[in-house]
Each structure stands twice: as C-alpha cells, then as structure tokens.
C-alpha cells in the first residue's frame with residue numbers, strides 16, 4: 288500500500304484490547320500523528336472487513352473540532368492501520384479518576400459542550416458513535432475534547448458483535464440495548480452522554496452494574512423501572528423481563544436529579560434528566576441538547592486554555 292509509505296512509525300503509545308497505538312509522522316509535512324494498528328481477526332480479514340473499510344472511508348470525510356480526525360487508512364503486512372489525529376492530552380477518564388485534579392461546574396460545562404457538539408455533528412452525518420465513555424474522549428494539546436474510538440474500529444476485530452446489542456461498555460449502555468433492541472438510533476449515544484455527565488459530576492461511574500442484569504437493576508433503582516406506561520413497546524424487546532407490580536420503582540423526577548447532582552444546579556439537572564429518559568423516543572436529541580438553557584446561564588464554560596490538564 289503506497290499510503291503506508293507516507294508515514295514513519297515512532298514509539299509505541301499504548302495498547303488496547305484490539306489495537307496497538309504508535310506515535311508517527313507524515314514524511315512530507317512532519318505532522319505528528321497517531322497510528323492505530325488494528326488486530327484484525329484472521330477469520331474475516333477479507334469479505335466482512337470491506338464493509339468496515341467503506342465506513343472508515345466515510346469517516347475520513349467528516350471533519351469537526353470535536354471528532355478525532357482520521358487522516359488515512361492503509362494495510363501493511365496484512366494489518367489494518369488507521370492514521371489518526373495525535374491527541375497527547377490523555378482522556379477524560381484520567382482526569383475524573385486523578386484525585387489531584389480539581390475541577391468544577393464551569394469545567395464540566397466546557398467538556399460537556401465539546402462532547403455535545405461532537406455527538407451532534409456525528410448524528411447530523413448519520414454516524415452513531417456507539418461507545419461513548421470517558422476513556423474514549425481524548426484531549427488535544429490545546430484542551431479540546433474529541434470523540435475517538437468509533438465502534439467501527441472494533442468492527443474490524445469483531446464485526447458480528449458490533450451488529451448486536453453488545454456494543455457500548457456496560458456502564459454507559461442504554462436500557463434499549465440491555466433489553467436486546469436490534470434497531471437503535473442516536474438516542475444510544477445520548478444515554479451514554481448522560482452517563483458521562485453524571486460521572487463528571489460525581490467522579491465515580493453513576494450506574495456500575497457487574498452484569499447486564501445487574502445493570503438493568505441499577506438503572507431501574509436510579510431512574511425507575513422501565514414498563515409499558517413510561518416506555519410504550521418496551522415489553523416487546525427480546526430480553527425484557529416484566530417486573531412484578533409490587534416491585535415497580537417509580538420513574539425519577541426532577542427532585543431526584545437535583546438531590547443526586549446538586550453541583551449541576553436545577554437547569555443542569557434538568558438537562559441530565561432529559562438525557563436519562565428511559566424511552567429512547569422521548570430522550571432528548573443531540574440538536575435539542577445544544578438548544579438547552581444550561582449552556583448559556585452562569586457559570587460560563589471554562590476556556591480551553593484554563594481547563595484542568597493531565598499531570
């Protein structure tokens with residue numbers, strides 16, 4: 288592949304379950320990049336991976352400040368390589384977990400704003416991210432937060448899994464996917480965004496189930512039991528289990544969110560609540576989140592240069 292010749296690979300930056308990431312640079316411009324070598328499962332190197340490659344080609348056309356840029360794709364020694372924008376600022380998970388990092392409502396508003404704009408742009412272009420979590424929100428040298436690690440990268444390693452409800456790390460997974468919905472929409476990303484918002488406020492994952500069933504139980508405890516009254520049609524989903532009438536937990540209202548997330552303020556709590564709506568059809572959409580009052584009321588979002596950094 289001649290595209291491979293355009294890049295020089297440098298030191299290894301890290302390794303995930305399905306990829307090894309290297310620093311690198313373009314030979315002609317010396318631009319620093321990240322080169323992600325996907326561990327392609329031998330079984331579907333040929334046929335099925337073509338779909339994923341087509342999807343990657345589409346992603347290459349998308350350009351937005353809050354979406355990681357995909358500069359190139361090439362194969363070398365039978366391995367698929369993604370040439371990505373170099374983002375050396377770590378990720379939001381590192382900042383949430385590091386007790387030496389202090390941040391407040393204005394910082395959360397800045398980070399959530401960048402996340403919301405990235406998600407809006409993807410959805411406008413018919414792309415679902417499908418795996419939004421703090422660890423996939425990478426930070427540029429200038430503090431800008433970017434959506435990274437699109438689920439499709441994983442589809443190279445495991446295209447079958449990607450087609451089912453087994454997308455999205457459990458704690459950020461919306462109830463419709465836990466119930467086995469096969470058709471889903473941008474609402475899956477909005478739920479995950481809500482879970483990131485809650486985690487930024489609490490500094491611990493908000494609903495951390497230790498199995499899929501436990502995840503549904505914890506979602507029910509927090510937000511109310513999904514049932515045909517608050518979510519018409521839920522009873523038809525493949526993995527839905529009806530809860531005994533006497534055990535139904537009522538749907539959480541404003542007061543719950545205010546009490547649980549005091550730092551969000553009443554308007555922030557209202558936005559979070561609308562992202563945590565059980566019925567995906569009633570959940571707020573990306574474009575609606577951007578029109579919410581929370582962005583414009585005080586405190587104003589922190590400027591990128593003043594945002595807390597990785598140490």
Ligand code: ADP
Pocket residue numbers: 300301302303304305306307308321371372373374375422425436
């Ligand atoms: P994980 O899901 O464990 O983060 P990844 O394969 O996505 O695994 O990435 C492995 C590591 O490589 C990350 O922890 C990060 O340190 C680094 N990395 C990934 N993408 C980039 C990038 N675009 N720029 C700089 N470093 C990156």
